[in-house]
Amino acid sequence: MANERLRTALLEKSMSPAELASAVEVDTKTVERWVNGRNPHRRHRYQVSALLGLDEGYLWPDALPREQVTKASASEILAVYPHRSEVPRDVWRRHFETAEEDIGVLVYAGLFLAEDRGLQTIIRKKASAGVRVRFLVGDPEDSHVSDRGEQERVGDAMAAKVRNALILYSPLRETAGVEFRMHRTVLYNSIYRSDESVLVNTHAYGFPAPHAPVWHFRKVAGGELAAIYLESFDNVWQTAVPLPPED
Numbered sequence: 001m002a003n004e005r006l007r008t009a010l011l012e013k014s015m016s017p018a019e020l021a022s023a024v025e026v027d028t029k030t031v032e033r034w035v036n037g038r039n040p041h042r043r044h045r046y047q048v049s050a051l052l053g054l055d056e057g058y059l060w061p062d063a064l065p066r067e068q069v070t071k072a073s074a075s076e077i078l079a080v081y082p083h084r085s086e087v088p089r090d091v092w093r094r095h096f097e098t099a100e101e102d103i104g105v106l107v108y109a110g111l112f113l114a115e116d117r118g119l120q121t122i123i124r125k126k127a128s129a130g131v132r133v134r135f136l137v138g139d140p141e142d143s144h145v146s147d148r149g150e151q152e153r154v155g156d157a158m159a160a161k162v163r164n165a166l167i168l169y170s171p172l173r174e175t176a177g178v179e180f181r182m183h184r185t186v187l188y189n190s191i192y193r194s195d196e197s198v199l200v201n202t203h204a205y206g207f208p209a210p211h212a213p214v215w216h217f218r219k220v221a222g223g224e225l226a227a228i229y230l231e232s233f234d235n236v237w238q239t240a241v242p243l244p245p246e247d
Contacts, residue, residue, distance in 0.1 A: 006048075017031040034048075077215065084210045095192065095199060099131050104233050105134070106232075108190075109137065109161040133172075133177060135181070136236055138184075139162075140159040144184060145159050180243040200217065
């Protein structure tokens with residue numbers, strides 16, 4: 001059976017089988033066999049995944065034994081913090097400073113980040129250096145935001161937090177290369193991505209975000225944990241709408 005995921009990825013990158021073959025130093029016929037369904041050796045799977053910017057498990061879902069996927073996924077866990085308030089500020093700083101291609105923030109308000117001018121400065125510098133920066137904030141008029149306020153026992157204060165954060169994000173919103181969108185989704189996790197590294201602030205009923213755990217993942221070839229949250233971010237981004245301009 002042909003590998004339609006690989007074929008589509010090559011088309012989207014405007015890359016021919018011959019060009020891919022040259023990049024990974026194999027014969028063009030070898031790449032054609034991959035497109036027709038043959039699984040490459042692991043070294044080549046890793047090279048192709050890196051070139052196309054896609055997960056190895058996405059391009060070849062049956063290539064890795066599940067036991068190997070489980071082990072690779074476990075190795076993606078860099079740290080676990082019982083509460084977001086216990087994540088050292090240096091971790092946040094390094095997280096955003098090391099980004100070379102992509103920074104993404106998915107929150108309802110992210111007030112702690114909005115209040116941290118130092119982290120905002122880092123993100124603005126990254127945007128000026130060509131890093132893509134995307135912020136997803138909740139619509140304060142959305143029922144999901146009011147529901148979260150009730151769950152965290154703060155009521156209307158949750159929507160007020162969003163509005164306050166939007167004001168504090170003004171320096172970022174005015175920075176070229178920084179995109180803001182507003183989402184109306186259930187926020188199962190707050191996601192802070194930096195290339196293939198991601199800090200995930202889980203949410204638990206009855207607990208405000210600073211009191212909930214944070215998992216730090218970094219994508220590893222063959223692992224699936226980090227990819228879930230990176231893809232989740234992109235899924236929300238596709239449903240969100242550009243933030244209205246400031247008054």
